[in-house]
Amino acid sequence: MKRGKGLSSRLNNEIEIVRKVETDTGTGGSTESWQVLAKVPAEVICLSGREVLTEKVLQGIRVYRITIRHRTDVSEECQVRYGDEDLNIRAALDPKGQREETVILADTDGALPTR
Known part of the structure; x- marks a missing residue:
């Protein structure tokens, strides 16, 4: 049986997964910021690109x-x-159901600045 490249050999980029967190300011208010959940190796493939006119x-x-x-x-x-x-992130799934990999579909459309 012919085998393809293993997952480890395909993860040649690094990404950060970030999540918005709310922090108490100590003065009765709160602020939102992005917290790094993980820095992980990844295979990143650009599927498509297009241009759109948004608010001129x-x-x-x-x-x-x-x-x-x-x-x-x-x-x-x-x-x-x-x-x-x-x-x-538009979707995150385990395509084979074997808990080996997570495939994320993501795009730049309306992404909030995280830095």
Whole structure:
């Protein structure tokens, strides 16, 4: 039986998974900030790119498929930092159901700055 490349050999990029957290200011208020949940090796593949006109501004949008080792704490509430880009997570799933990898579909459309 022919075998493809193992997962470890494909994870040649690094991403950060970040989640928004609310912090008490100590004066009765709170602030929101992004906290790094994990820095992980990843396979990052750009699936498509397009330009859209949003509020009279031309904006480039890219869609990525990101593969990482299996995690259960990645959700649509998180974002991904990849290089200088902030990406919205649209889906995070275990495609084979074997708890080996998590595949993340993410894009730059409306991603909030996390830095």
